[in-house]
Amino acid sequence: MTLSTPKIQGILNDRIEEVWDQVTPLISNALRYSYQEYDLEDIKQGLLDRDMQLWVAFREDMITTCMITRILKFPKAKHLVILIYSGEDVKRMLPFKEKLYEWAKGQGCTSVQLYGRPGWERVLAKEGYEKIYTVLRAKL
DSSP: OOOOOOEEEEEOGGGHHHHHHHHHHHHHHHHTTSOSSOOHHHHHHHHHTTSSEEEEEEETTEEEEEEEEEEEEETTEEEEEEEEEEESOHHHHGGGHHHHHHHHHHTTOSEEEEOOOHHHHHHHGGGTOOOOOOOOOOOO
């Protein structure tokens, strides 16, 4: 069986409620691997407040993948940061990075960044991503 080609789409904040029940399991799954910086309500509020962006991929009428992004602003740069990716194997979704990049450029971003576990570095190195930081933490 061949999978249909997924369609990626940014979801406007006035449509978050429409798709929330469909993306909640995907977001919850990703949050299990996070360090509790966010919970579901934080994500939803960030989307409704337009501090975050929701991207989804559909096959037929079913959401199969979601991504949460946020724009980080610095005095001399803006970066689109992928906070959450959950769903289909990222390799299947790589062809859609151009849509994300185009949107980010339109917002004045100069790069796309991802905070993730070490496995992401291996997968995305072939796509032009490079390791620029190592993050260390001490629990208090």
